[in-house]
Amino acid sequence: MDSIPPVQRIIAIVWPSFITAGVATVLFTVAFDPADLFIDYDIGSLSLYTICFFLFWSLGAISSAATSYFLKPNKTINR
């Protein structure tokens, strides 16, 4: 576990969630126009897509980070 370099660990959290966020944003915004969903807020369309993307990215990153955290071998916890 400790043999995984930090760079690889960070990439393993940030990168798959980035890709997933891209796919999720495309799928979500094809089905729903963000401008319709947030019609009450005075936010530009481009900003809405951006918020959408980063929301998905942070969700994915949280999931990846949790996965990475729980991959720690059980035996090392009591030490």
Add this chain to the structure above:
Amino acid sequence: MVEIKTSESKASEDKKDADAERLISAKLKKIYPREVHGLFAAFRTAGVAILLGLYYIVPWLQLDGRQAVLFDLPERKFYILNMVFWPQDFIYLTLFLIIAALGLFFVTTLAGRVWCGYACPQTVWTEAFLWIERKVEGSRQQQMKLDKAASSFRKIRIKATKHFIWISFSIYTGVTFVGYFSPMRELAFNFITFNNGPTETFWIFFYGLATYGNAGWLREQVCLHMCPYARFQSVMFDQDTMMVAFDESRGLPKGPRKKTLDKSAAGLGDCIDCTICVQVCPTGIDIRDGLQYECIGCAACIDACDDVMDKMGYDRGLIRYSTENILMGGHTHIMRPRMVVYGLILIASIAGAFYSISQRLPIGMDVIRDRNSLYRETTEGLIENVYIIKLLNMDKQDHYYTLSVEGIPDLILKKDTAEVVVKSGEVVELPVRVQVDAYNLKQRSNEILFTLNAVGFDDLMVVEEARFLGPTFR
């Protein structure tokens, strides 16, 4: 042009250096790829010039008074040359991605990782960054010396110059990227005058940072840790796949020697162990260890080794594009079941995509049931459902639409006007009421069909299904 050291002491020293470098690179230390010239380096330079050229020029091109390629998110329309894609055309994006994946499988099975070596954006931008680095810091040796040297005014000046050029180039790359989503001319003008909105500005710097980080700092780490393709390449490779390979039967036993030495008498192969193939490698591997997932198939080692072979007076191709079958003394079969199957699926998908795009109707309709009530009874005692009909006109001309409905006997369609005009490229929301005598309803939920027709164009017709809900008294 690489200079070779043929004297024994020099070569073993280099070998030690190379081994040390491999250890260091395992600990994520910087790799200094040595400059290389030759046929494949020329291919790569051509790839870089064409691909980067396209990337930076395309957003500036105009067509029919608009930007030729623009992914207009606020308008929800993608302009690609003379075509306009709407969210309803999502299927074509999916098709395009499937074709791209199949194309990659096909090319990889045939020719190995040529994508990585010549066309991958990571390779292309890294090459550009390496070129800048060489112009500023000098050759591989000079770069290594500079990095080892103590801090000095000269070192800071050189490093600052390099990063300034890198960052400027990255930011311009960011501007260009945003130019695919926001009109380029306006964007560039606003960028110079600091008038861009926060979102545009954010993306310019975000993309710029990604470029700077990936091409300037991470480089081969991207291929090693971020690229899924590198990891599943073995699925696509077979014994006839072209790959960069060291010819062991010819090269071994390796060893340094004087140019005048009779190698067969000395029991040596063609490899003089000069380690130049290792020095030029952008991912820092030794190709003589065989096929490795780190190898991006850039063929820098081929160019470098050919140069050395020329200088030694040996035949070229000690490291060359080859296949496992050839290296084992057999023959390569280009036509093989895997190639045929990949090829046929690829051709079928491309043909399918072209056919369906050519058959694409420029009109469209979305039927949305009113969510507030399932149904209601009119004063005449009829059952009524309310729908919002979105009428799309993706054509280059305005259209008059007529709408009709069927599926239940004696359906009545109530709307404000008989014909609706929808201008080119616009969407009109039309509320309609559909009424029917409850006697005609056989069940609670009934299928009805809306038919949209552009007046004067019999072939422009769209049919959409919808549900008509009624009471449950039967």
